[in-house]
Amino acid sequence: MQTQAVIRHISRWLADYAVRAGAKGFVVGISGGVDSAVVSALCAHSGLDVLCVVLPIRQQADQLQRANEHIADLQRRFINVRSQTLDLTPTFEQFEHSVADTVAANKNLAMANTRSRLRMAVLYYYGQINGLLVAGTGNKVEDFGVGFFTKYGDGGVDLSPIGDLLKTQVYTLAEALAVLPAIRQAAPTDGLWDEERTDERQMGASYPELEWAMAQSEAGRHAEEFAGREREVFEIYQRLHRATLHKIQPIPVCKIPGELFDEKEK
Numbered sequence: 107m108q109t110q111a112v113i114r115h116i117s118r119w120l121a122d123y124a125v126r127a128g129a130k131g132f133v134v135g136i137s138g139g140v141d142s143a144v145v146s147a148l149c150a151h152s153g154l155d156v157l158c159v160v161l162p163i164r165q166q167a168d169q170l171q172r173a174n175e176h177i178a179d180l181q182r183r184f185i186n187v188r189s190q191t192l193d194l195t196p197t198f199e200q201f202e203h204s205v206a207d208t209v210a211a212n213k214n215l216a217m218a219n220t221r222s223r224l225r226m227a228v229l230y231y232y233g234q235i236n237g238l239l240v241a242g243t244g245n246k247v248e249d250f251g252v253g254f255f256t257k258y259g260d261g262g263v264d265l266s267p268i269g270d271l272l273k274t275q276v277y278t279l280a281e282a283l284a285v286l287p288a289i290r291q292a293a294p295t296d297g298l299w300d301e302e303r304t305d306e307r308q309m310g311a312s313y314p315e316l317e318w319a320m321a322q323s324e325a326g327r328h329a330e331e332f333a334g335r336e337r338e339v340f341e342i343y344q345r346l347h348r349a350t351l352h353k354i355q356p357i358p359v360c361k362i363p364g365e366l367f368d369e370k371e372k
Contacts, residue, residue: 107275109282112279113283116268117151117153118152119267120132120148120149121154123239129239131155131186131239132155132157132239133157133158133233133241134157134240134243137173138168138169138170138176139169139294139295139297140280141268141276142173143176143283144268144276144280144283145241145268146177146187147285149267150183151283155188156184157188157232157238158187158188158189159189159192159229160189160190162191162194163194163221163225166297172292176289192228194225194228198221214299218256218299222255222296239264241265241267242260242261242264242267242269244268245271245273246269246271246273247317251343253346253350253351253353254309254350260296261353272317273314274317277290293305293306294306316339318336319340319342319343319344323343323347329341
């Protein structure tokens with residue numbers, strides 16, 4: 107990958123898109139992870155206004171520290187970057203209290219996704235009052251491979267700067283963009299749980315493994331062609347991909363046959 111050329115391409119694409127949309131720049135949710143760090147740095151390189159927003163909800167201290175250190179580093183290097191922090195813990199806990207009597211096997215996952223959806227609503231609030239677009243932080247394997255994002259949460263964005271880059275390529279850009287080593291070295295996590303849950307622990311495979319499986323699947327390979335760990339990873343990828351197609355594909359629209367619009371009832 108021609109790293110510097112890719113950085114220039116994405117930065118120009120961001121600027122061109124914002125100008126066409128009549129927006130002043132971008133708002134980015136900063137998690138302390140590599141994806142949001144890379145996206146915010148690319149937005150900063152666009153030369154347009156960048157609002158970095160930190161939205162902790164009972165957040166792990168190390169995640170919050172990395173997020174704040176990244177923003178401070180960006181602000182030292184770019185005059186077009188500003189920041190906003192809003193603790194959503196009280197809002198989330200009020201919602202949690204409101205549904206406390208709900209009993210469901212998948213309630214914990216639903217509550218984790220609620221965190222993401224609360225953050226999405228706040229990002230759009232800050233985007234709208236400042237004339238900014240919400241920049242997504244999903245990469246290719248997350249968004250189009252295993253659907254590792256929350257529908258209408260971190261998946262609710264205006265544009266996706268790194269949606270055509272694999273996770274390993276995002277790390278390559280992170281180094282070229284001088285993203286802090288602590289962020290590049292941290293284990294990827296979605297930060298949606300009270301305890302630390304890495305992406306690999308949740309999915310059962312690392313990003314390099316999933317990227318391999320994604321390539322094999324796109325090449326038309328089948329699980330029976332592999333053995334051992336390769337087969338296990340391939341089956342994990344296939345299972346996650348099938349289960350999240352409702353997030354990856356466009357919203358289904360019920361098409362009405364033309365003759366049913368006739369005024370006469372048949």
